[in-house]
Amino acid sequence: MWKRIGIMVCALLLAACSNESDQPAPTLGADAKVAKAYLEEQGYDVVSYEGDRTLSFEKADLLELPTRSTWEVQTTPPDDYIGRDIRKERFIVRDHPLDDVAELGQTNVSVMMVDGEIIGGTSYPDSAEPLTGASYSLDGKTAEELHPDYMEWRSEWEAKYSE
Template sequence: MMWKRVGMILAVFLLAACSNESEQPAPTLGADAKVAKAYLEEQGYDVVSYKGNRMSSFEKADLLELPTQSTWQVQMTPPDDYIGRDIRHENFIVRNHPLDEVAELGQTNVSVMMVDGEIIGGTSYPDSAEPLTGASYSLDGKTAEELHPDYMEWRSEWEAKYSE
């Protein structure tokens, strides 16, 4: 009788231990995520998975610091209207993106930036098993230098504007 009770207690502990190691449930797509996913599909990307979202905000001085500067220098929308506002980043892994071949996994992380349900831009970076460093790419995989052909001149104007 005692051994049966010990066995039951052991079984309960084993089940509890195993259940703690299960992965978090996959994040579900809210309204903004659905808009972002549809936008990515319209751009020709195959959405592999949804990685959830996060919120951010920045002040004018942050535009001279990383990572804020790295994010905004690859946007087609100027940051001025979004200073001090909450920005939602809807994060996905996609395929059929220009950065797919940069790293070994053959897919790309994209972050769609939204304010009040509207897409204002985004960033991308190769999906890699190894940690990556460097500046952000635009949502479609371009560097700041590709988006601003006179990069040094553009950079000087940016620094003058946001250091005032």
């Protein structure tokens, strides 16, 4: 009896461990194809497609992480997208300004899209170790680089979205 239980436990463990490798690679839909072409036009070498996510946010979320850190590195204001579904097409690329920040020499990018149109995106270094910190813009800039007087910009942001 113990032998049967042991065999069953081993079989379950093997099935659980092998489940991840059985997952099919995500396929490029229409939005992903647009995003991939955009990234290639920007000079990035697309290594892989990592799938998509859909998200939305409300005005109050613009004062909280992670929504605030995503939108503070966009050149497009968030106002037209409050309450709307935003699709994030996720890729790993090379030849990006953040490639040398971590040991893998490549970068994760998320292209943000609404109704098939690119509205912005984020990037962060691809690393074997977990990373902390705020998002970078799609082209690897920090919020401080995009808003030279960051503290003044932040005060205006908080006043606008806390109303």
